[in-house]
Amino acid sequence: MSILIDENTKVLAQGLTGAQGTRDAEFCLRYGTKIVCGVTPGKGGLEVHNLPVYGSVKEACQQHQVDASVIYAPPLSTKEAVIEALGAGLKLIVALAEFVPRHDTAVIAAAARENGAVVVGCNTNGIISPGKSKLGAIGGDDPSEVFAPGRIGVVSRSGGMSAELSLAIKRGGLGVSTCISMGGDVIPGNPMVDYIQRFVADPDTDAIVMFGEPGTKAEHEVAAYLRTKACTKPLIALLAGEFQENYPQGVSFGHVAAMINDVEDTVSAKRKMLSAAGAVVVNSLGEIPLKIREQLGS
Amino acid sequence: MFTLTEDLTKAFLSDLGLPVPQGLAFVKSGEAARYAGTLSSGAVVKALIPTGRRGKAGAVVLTDTPEEVKAAAGRLLGTEVHGFAVEKIYVESKVEICREFYLSFSLDSFPGQILISSSGGVDIEETHARDSASVIRGDIDPIKGVNKKQARYLWQQAGVTGDELAEVVSATTSLYDAFVKADAVMMEINPLVLDSDGAVSIVGAMLAIDENGLPRHPDWAEIADGSLIASWRKFNARELSVSEANRKIKGGAVRYTELDGDIALLVGGGGAGLLQHDMMLAIGGRPANHTDTNPGAGIEEKFKVTIRAIFDNPNVKCLLVSFNHQQLTHCARKAQPLAEILRERNVNTQEFPIIVRLVGPGEEEAKEILDEFPGLTYLPFDASLDDAVRAAVDIRNAMENVK
Numbered sequence: 001m002s003i004l005i006d007e008n009t010k011v012l013a014q015g016l017t018g019a020q021g022t023r024d025a026e027f028c029l030r031y032g033t034k035i036v037c038g039v040t041p042g043k044g045g046l047e048v049h050n051l052p053v054y055g056s057v058k059e060a061c062q063q064h065q066v067d068a069s070v071i072y073a074p075p076l077s078t079k080e081a082v083i084e085a086l087g088a089g090l091k092l093i094v095a096l097a098e099f100v101p102r103h104d105t106a107v108i109a110a111a112a113r114e115n116g117a118v119v120v121g122c123n124t125n126g127i128i129s130p131g132k133s134k135l136g137a138i139g140g141d142d143p144s145e146v147f148a149p150g151r152i153g154v155v156s157r158s159g160g161m162s163a164e165l166s167l168a169i170k171r172g173g174l175g176v177s178t179c180i181s182m183g184g185d186v187i188p189g190n191p192m193v194d195y196i197q198r199f200v201a202d203p204d205t206d207a208i209v210m211f212g213e214p215g216t217k218a219e220h221e222v223a224a225y226l227r228t229k230a231c232t233k234p235l236i237a238l239l240a241g242e243f244q245e246n247y248p249q250g251v252s253f254g255h256v257a258a259m260i261n262d263v264e265d266t267v268s269a270k271r272k273m274l275s276a277a278g279a280v281v282v283n284s285l286g287e288i289p290l291k292i293r294e295q296l297g298s
Numbered sequence: 299m300f301t302l303t304e305d306l307t308k309a310f311l312s313d314l315g316l317p318v319p320q321g322l323a324f325v326k327s328g329e330a331a332r333y334a335g336t337l338s339s340g341a342v343v344k345a346l347i348p349t350g351r352r353g354k355a356g357a358v359v360l361t362d363t364p365e366e367v368k369a370a371a372g373r374l375l376g377t378e379v380h381g382f383a384v385e386k387i388y389v390e391s392k393v394e395i396c397r398e399f400y401l402s403f404s405l406d407s408f409p410g411q412i413l414i415s416s417s418g419g420v421d422i423e424e425t426h427a428r429d430s431a432s433v434i435r436g437d438i439d440p441i442k443g444v445n446k447k448q449a450r451y452l453w454q455q456a457g458v459t460g461d462e463l464a465e466v467v468s469a470t471t472s473l474y475d476a477f478v479k480a481d482a483v484m485m486e487i488n489p490l491v492l493d494s495d496g497a498v499s500i501v502g503a504m505l506a507i508d509e510n511g512l513p514r515h516p517d518w519a520e521i522a523d524g525s526l527i528a529s530w531r532k533f534n535a536r537e538l539s540v541s542e543a544n545r546k547i548k549g550g551a552v553r554y555t556e557l558d559g560d561i562a563l564l565v566g567g568g569g570a571g572l573l574q575h576d577m578m579l580a581i582g583g584r585p586a587n588h589t590d591t592n593p594g595a596g597i598e599e600k601f602k603v604t605i606r607a608i609f610d611n612p613n614v615k616c617l618l619v620s621f622n623h624q625q626l627t628h629c630a631r632k633a634q635p636l637a638e639i640l641r642e643r644n645v646n647t648q649e650f651p652i653i654v655r656l657v658g659p660g661e662e663e664a665k666e667i668l669d670e671f672p673g674l675t676y677l678p679f680d681a682s683l684d685d686a687v688r689a690a691v692d693i694r695n696a697m698e699n700v701k
Contacts, residue, residue, distance in 0.1 A: 076513060098592065101481050101511040102405055106440035109408050114441070125625065140625035140659055158569025160622030164683060167623055171680070184568050187408045213569060217407055240573035243585075267576075284577060284684045 002129035002178040003153065003198040003205070004092055004118065005033075005068065009133055012060050012090075013038045014081050015072030016048050020096075024072065025049060027141045033133045036064045057088040068092035070126070070135045078122055079104035082189075086115045094135045095121035095189060105187040112189050119189025124181040125159035130166075138162065138181060150175015152292060153199030155182055155192055156211035157218065164285055165209050165238070172289020177205040192218040193225045200233055207234040207292050210279075212270055214241040219270040226277035234295035235279045236288055242267040299483055300521060301348035302505045304388050311500060314476050316469075318500045321390025327371035330389045334367040340392040343370040347382035350486070350504055351421070355379050360392065381532075393499045398489035399458075399466060400425065403438065403477045405484070405508075410438040412448075412474070416456040418489035419502075432456070444474035462492060469498040481511020519545075536607035543603035549596025552589060552604050559584025560615040561694050562608040564601075564636075566591030570622035574687050578618075583691035586614045593627045601635040609643050615697060616651040618690035620683060624658030632656055633664035640671055648673040651693045655686035 005011075011028075015021040016038025025035055029049060037052050037060050044055030054060040057069065069090050073081040075097045085093050095108065100122040112119040120127055126136015131149035138159070139147055146163045148170040156162035159181040166176050180195050182188050192210065199205045212219045219239070225231060245266050263269060275281045280291050302310070305323040312318045320337065323346055324330040334341040345357035352358050357379045359370035371387045378384065398418035404411050415433045417425045426433045434455045438444055449470040453463055469490060477485040484506035491499045512519055533541055540554040552566075561578065563585050565571040571590050578585055589604060591597065608614055619636060633656060640647065655677045656664050665676050675693075677686055 075510065099510045101514070102483055102508040103440065103478055103481060103511070106405060106408055106410060110440045137626045142659070145658075146623050146625070156569065158567065158622075160567030160625075161569035161573065163623040163625055164570060164573075168682060171682070186406070211569060213572060238573070240569055240576050243572070243575045243579055243588075283580065285573075285682050286684050 021072035124183040148175035154179040168285040193221040212239040223277040331364040331368035346386040394494040550594030620655040620686040628660035629664035647671040
């Protein structure tokens with residue numbers, strides 16, 4: 001198994017007719033993702049990669065069984081596209097666009113919670129269950145170079161780092177059950193801790209690797225969850241951006257969300273907090289497979 | 299995030315029909331004084347800089363006559379307040395203050411917060427330190443917004459009643475709508491004033507805007523540029539060149555911030571850049587700068603400007619070009635601009651060490667492009683980000699030993 005997506009997940013692509021949607025979908029289809037149709041308002045009736053395109057999500061869902069939507073809409077249309085997918089009853093949505101306005105991301109996060117849905121993103125390169133399915137640009141045209149199938153769950157606040165973590169796992173002779181780029185925005189559609197809980201519940205995930213950054217309370221929520229002792233699997237945490245503490249608050253050198261507004265949001269504070277709560281905190285990629293093996297006794 | 303100056307903030311609020319005192323920005327003290335003469339009341343003269351706490355810095359002056367306005371303006375213009383050069387002053391009509399409240403909305407995290415207090419006019423941190431119970435906080439539901447019911451509940455908790463309650467409740471919901479409309483991540487109204495007629499007046503107003511909202515506010519685009527490290531220090535010429543390229547060239551994004559080390563970093567991808575920077579410090583390397591990049595059409599041109607800035611920095615002794623596995627972006631799109639600037643600047647790569655870790659699609663082509671530069675180290679696919687940082691620090695240390 002894996003979390004959120006596998007070889008049976010039937011996917012709708014919102015914005016399939018755009019350049020990014022068409023190219024990404026081609027790579028996904030080649031990887032094995034079951035994209036069943038596309039939606040672009042005003043372009044119902046077209047075909048892309050031999051897939052039918054509908055004018056609305058509702059119409060597409062009447063014609064096909066759909067489990068998830070991947071959204072290629074531009075930043076200013078993303079909120080509307082997510083709301084449309086939620087309205088049609090979809091429970092897994094991957095919203096890829098970067099530069100979605102903060103107020104829109106807040107509405108998306110609230111609407112996802114109201115509908116009991118998972119919105120991955122915004123500002124993500126997607127999710128992948130290696131060897132089964134992927135949504136978004138994650139892994140590019142040859143995901144197997146980076147992502148080996150296996151039993152380690154990965155969740156990262158950085159899309160680029162989701163690849164590096166998975167590559168480190170692969171080089172250590174291990175593989176990934178599902179890798180989630182949760183999105184680099186201040187307000188993600190779904191909180192980091194929710195992915196970790198899903199990995200804990202997944203019988204085919206043995207250990208979890210997370211990548212954290214300065215800013216936001218994502219890691220605090222993970223630490224609070226660890227303190228409940230409900231996390232029955234080893235959690236390896238790599239956090240980057242400690243150097244930002246040498247500079248004034250309110251300066252971000254990376255993702256917008258990596259801006260420190262509060263001393264508790266620094267990487268060193270988060271490292272301490274996670275470590276005290278029971279996570280294995282590492283400082284380099286090379287340590288990741290070693291610590292996984294040590295924790296799993298393999 | 300960038301802070302709007304008071305003139306733009308108040309013009310925005312005024313356009314939405316919100317009650318702000320009449321005011322205008324000036325660069326010359328004489329014009330400011332003439333304008334003050336047309337106001338029906340005395341005037342307040344303020345240094346127009348994108349930050350708060352101006353009162354404490356002596357950058358807010360209450361005046362009664364145009365002569366006083368001229369003197370105050372002349373005194374403020376050309377000075378520096380909280381690190382910002384005062385190039386403009388704001389002159390506005392003085393309001394008869396009867397009561398002062400505090401109101402702010404923020405969207406630093408989910409859910410957003412509304413903060414109110416019946417003690418306005420001083421820093422909210424001070425109010426909180428003196429009497430934490432007087433600061434009332436509420437979560438904002440982004441779908442419902444801040445409605446009259448929630449606003450009334452909060453202001454009642456703050457002890458406001460009767461006609462005053464009706465006035466501040468109505469101002470609160472209108473200001474929340476403005477907060478959303480502005481794509482603001484922070485709106486602070488301090489003080490929110492009830493004047494001698496019992497009417498609301500927005501005397502202190504500060505707005506911090508989300509850059510992602512800028513396409514909905516084209517008028518503000520110019521101001522947003524370069525504000526990122528403005529709260530810390532001003533850009534130097536090299537940083538400014540990258541910042542300008544970012545604004546003028548369409549597509550992608552590069553950020554370049556100089557630091558005091560000697561190993562230049564051309565790194566990116568948010569997290570991978572942060573990780574490498576931390577690792578470098580941990581093993582004794584000193585970055586000469588930090589960069590962050592968003593790929594996108596046009597990024598090559600921005601890269602060139604950034605690489606030029608790196609070579610213009612006299613402290614730089616070697617260069618690490620290292621990115622996370624590119625996944626979708628072709629490696630040549632980073633190698634090509636590097637090669638072009640190395641040629642343009644006639645960089646002797648035998649003497650100036652360059653470490654490149656660039657893996658993913660187009661890796662072979664990227665290697666070929668950089669093949670013409672003897673001494674440049676293109677790390678093999680198996681090299682991790684850890685390895686790349688170590689290689690750069692090792693080579694820098696080796697240079698030290700040769701001397």
